[in-house]
Structures are given as structure tokens and as C-alpha cells.
Amino acid sequence: MVHPDNAGDGHAAERERMVVRQIEARGISDALVLAALRAVPREAFVPAGERAFAYEDHPLPIGAGQTISQPYIVALTTAGLGLRGGERVLEIGTGCGYAAAVLGQIAAEVHSVERIDALAEQARDNLARLGIANVHVHCADGSLGWPAAAPYDAIAVTAAGPEIPAALKAQLAPGGRIVMPVGDRHGHQVLLCWSLGADGREQVESLCDVRFVPLLGAQGFGA
Ligand code: SAH
Numbered sequence: 048m049v050h051p052d053n054a055g056d057g058h059a060a061e062r063e064r065m066v067v068r069q070i071e072a073r074g075i076s077d078a079l080v081l082a083a084l085r086a087v088p089r090e091a092f093v094p095a096g097e098r099a100f101a102y103e104d105h106p107l108p109i110g111a112g113q114t115i116s117q118p119y120i121v122a123l124t125t126a127g128l129g130l131r132g133g134e135r136v137l138e139i140g141t142g143c144g145y146a147a148a149v150l151g152q153i154a155a156e157v158h159s160v161e162r163i164d165a166l167a168e169q170a171r172d173n174l175a176r177l178g179i180a181n182v183h184v185h186c187a188d189g190s191l192g193w194p195a196a197a198p199y200d201a202i203a204v205t206a207a208g209p210e211i212p213a214a215l216k217a218q219l220a221p222g223g224r225i226v227m228p229v230g231d232r233h234g235h236q237v238l239l240c241w242s243l244g245a246d247g248r249e250q251v252e253s254l255c256d257v258r259f260v261p262l263l264g265a266q267g268f269g270a
Pocket residue numbers: 113114115116139140141142143144145146147160161162163166187188189190205206260261262263264265267
């Protein structure tokens with residue numbers, strides 16, 4: 048959770064405008080998701096040179112050829128997980144840590160896995176500066192999940208793969224959901240919400256057409 052003293056940053060009006068125009072206006076009404084987006088100072092997760100654009104309606108570069116996702120996509124992914132509060136959540140693709148911080152506002156505990164060491168370090172710094180203590184960043188191949196803390200009530204993947212990795216399905220608790228972009232490496236991808244029905248059959252819902260950076264790794268697009 049962001050300590051309220053740490054979010055008093057002078058960007059509150061911009062953040063409110065972002066939530067109203069980019070998130071609520073597009074139909075996201077989950078109160079926990081909206082409150083989380085209102086609480087996390089997005090400018091604290093973008094490089095200094097991009098801070099003026101922190102609340103714009105698109106992804107931004109964060110270094111190492113990676114991006115911070117568009118706010119709406121973070122909201123859509125989080126809403127898709129159907130969190131009610133208090134869950135244990137896994138995120139794959141920490142980047143700068145913004146989505147992990149949003150998830151950490153709702154969940155009890157978040158484990159987030161990033162393959163690029165410098166980004167994992169940067170994310171840890173960003174989270175620590177805001178006093179967020181329930182988000183744990185690990186540097187590893189997240190296409191294999193993070194078995195050490197499994198099972199998870201929900202899993203968000205913020206890089207696109209050819210399919211949902213079997214390793215992630217195996218680390219999901221009964222009744223849980225996985226939200227992940229699936230499709231071509233650089234082209235057309237769909238944000239999917241995956242779960243197992245009571246009858247044990249896989250259920251897949253398409254949330255939105257998206258464009259994410261590729262999930263590289265053993266159960267992604269390869270190294
Ligand atoms: N969640 C971020 C989005 C980061 S972009 C946000 O809040 O904006 C996706 C990230 O996934 C990149 O940082 C990239 O390095 C990472 N990534 C790609 N393949 C990965 C893998 N196999 N394991 C962990 N991270 C991976």
C-alpha cells in the first residue's frame with residue numbers, strides 16, 4: 048500500500064482526470080481498481096524525462112527497450128482478475144513496478160517477476176521510495192512463474208506470449224484467474240482472461256486487442 052504521506056506529490060488533479068477520462072469513461076467501474084489507480088502516483092514510476100507525460104493515455108519508455116503500460120490497460124488487466132481484496136497475486140513483467148503497485152493496493156501480497164536485472168532494481172527502488180512493502184520483486188524468467196510462493200489467487204502477465212504458459216496455470220489456486228496478452232511476437236495480440244470452470248473445463252474470455260512487448264523465456268517466445 049502507498050503510505051498517504053508519500054502520495055502528496057502535486058499530481059493529484061492530473062491523476063483524478065486520468066481516472067475519470069481514461070478509465071471510468073471507458074466502462075471500468077470496479078471500486079477497488081478505481082481506488083487503487085487514484086492512490087498510486089504514476090509519475091514515481093516513469094523516468095525523470097517522461098514525468099510530464101505520466102498521466103497521458105499511452106505507454107511510455109522506461110529504458111532497456113521496455114515500457115510502462117497505458118493506464119487503461121493496467122486498469123483492464125487488474126479488473127479482469129476480479130480481486131476482492133486480501134489475495135496473493137503474481138505479476139510477470141515488473142518493468143518499473145507501476146502495475147505491481149496498483150495490484151498491491153488491493154491484494155495482501157504481490158510477487159512480481161522481471162527478467163532484466165536493472166529494471167527489477169529500479170522497480171524495487173520506486174516501490175521502496177513510496178513505502179510499499181507488500182510487493183516483492185524477483186529477477187528471473189517469469190514465463191516459469193515464481194514457484195517459491197505459489198499458489199496464487201490471481202496472475203497478471205504484462206508481456207505478450209504465444210500462449211498462456213503451463214507453468215502459470217499450475218501455480219494458480221482453484222477459482223483463480225490469469226489475465227495475459229496472447230498473440231504474435233510484435234503484432235496482433237488479445238488480452239485474455241483464463242480460468243478453470245467448476246467442471247474443470249478451461250474458460251477463456253477476450254478483453255481487448257492490445258500491443259505488448261514480448262514475453263521472452265522458456266515458456267514465452269524463447270530467449
Ligand atoms: N508491468 C509493467 C509493464 C512492463 S513491460 C508496468 O507496470 O507498466 C513488460 C516487462 O516484461 C518488461 O520489463 C520485460 O523486460 C518483462 N519481461 C519480458 N519477458 C519476461 C520474462 N520471461 N520474465 C519476466 N519479465 C519479462
